[in-house]
Amino acid sequence: MIDLRDVRLNVAGRELLRDVDACIGGGEFIAILGRNGVGKTTLLRAMNGWHAPAHGAIAVGGDAIHALPARERARRVALVTADEEFTDALRVRDVVAIGRFAHHRWWQWNETASDEDAVERALAAVRLESYGERLFSTLSSGERQRTWIALGLAQATPVLLLDEPTSHLDVRVAHDVLSLLRELARDGKTIVCVLHDLNDAAAYADRIALLGCGRLLAFGAPRDVLRGTLVEEAYGIAMESVETARGIRIFPAG
């Protein structure tokens, strides 16, 4: 589904990541981890076609994603970004319906029946069916996050990329959001998600991409990646991991 081959990403002429090789299949839940500024968001945006690799290639569905027209990209990959303020008095349904933009012809003003179906399905998937007429500005942080995910789902893409979807959320709402992403992956959607909480990544992701030292340090199952030495190399502090009934958990040592 997503192929990264020998990818090097530069930002403002500076090399941020190099030698990134990964192959992500359909229905996988991938967590991207690494310290602040390591290039997690840049890598996610490159998978969305916003950053052309300085070297190598990123293909989604067999095509170099950055070379595709904007609408075609948005029919293959949906990106849920960190919150951005806006002042318009929009209903939740209006926000989610904007996700159908890429499925319209350039002259098309009105939504079709299939657009309305897609919006309803997206709202149902994030359990916001009864919130359609609510003003977005009246929602809680968790509800807003679910609305943004619904916007991505309304795009009806095989791939959903998420940039820190659990930041600013309490533990219960974060669990709701991650469980929802887990369900979506089970239903066949490819989920790639930047996270900060190592244990959330361990609990929900199929595989973890650990970034550090300007490269992809490790890409594999949580049990293989979240070992003390690798995580210490990525974050620069001593860590220790323990096995639990629900898998591996990792904490700062001492």
Add this chain to the structure above:
Amino acid sequence: MLLRLAALASAAILAAGASLFVGGTPLTPHDIVSALLHPVSGGDVATIVWQLRMPRICVAAAVGAELAIAGVLLQGMLRNPLVDPYLTGVSAGAAAAIALAILAGVAAPLAPGIGFAAGLGTAVVVAALARRGGGIDANRLILAGVSLSAFFSAIVALAVVRARSPDAAQQILAWLAGSMAGRGWHDLLLVLPYASAGALLAAVAIPGLNALRIGDLRARTVGLDVGRAQWLILAASSLLAASSVALAGLVGFVGLIVPHIARRVVGSDARALLVACIFTGAALTIAADAVSRTIAAPSEVPIGVLLAFIGVPAFLYLYFHRGLRA
């Protein structure tokens, strides 16, 4: 929604109908209906209706609709409710060029064309200065628009001070205050291609404008080429604003307040908003023009002055007491 749009359309038609009765020669409803049904009858009434009042109503409707569309496009693109269609320097550039043309003794019929070209030219310069990457930087656009407007306003002030005859200064001030006096079918035909092009570009820009309601970044994620959409919106609003300046000089306030009124009636969906702005802008400007002709008859109060005197307090009242902000 359709009912609300129909109500706004009715308001515009009502304003146009009422405006047909306004003028130096009193006309009865029978006179007007008869003239409307027999446009080529050749009588005095038909001439008054078809050659004086009707074109003036159409000019007012066109100016109001153009400014309202330009306003809603720019406010939507910049997500700033205080933006006015003259932000791109169209008005200041046009005013400066017309002032210089009047000083140079250029024939009056050429003034609208000069104003249009200079207004559009200024918008192009402002857009070039605001360019960043493939799109438009909102802060640069506002800074460039405000700076160039200040520069051109200084030229206008200098032209008024240096005008050799009181007539020339009067002509310049008349342009600055805005008026539909003496405008006819010919003026409408001259700007029709540019206004139509602007309206067409606006219609094409509407789906993108809707997507921009959730922010530039998120609009990109749903597949909008934000840079291209910004250029489209800027081209449409500049063409429409320049056309309105060529028709009636500087008519302020319409492009600022009408999008707010329309938003209050139909919400923020750009599709309904565009249609609502056309009707509301037309209704407001037709009504204001009719009042400007009668309030101090036989002389006219400039429509820009009238709109500011009545509209600004009304706008402030609505904004602070009726929750227009919502």
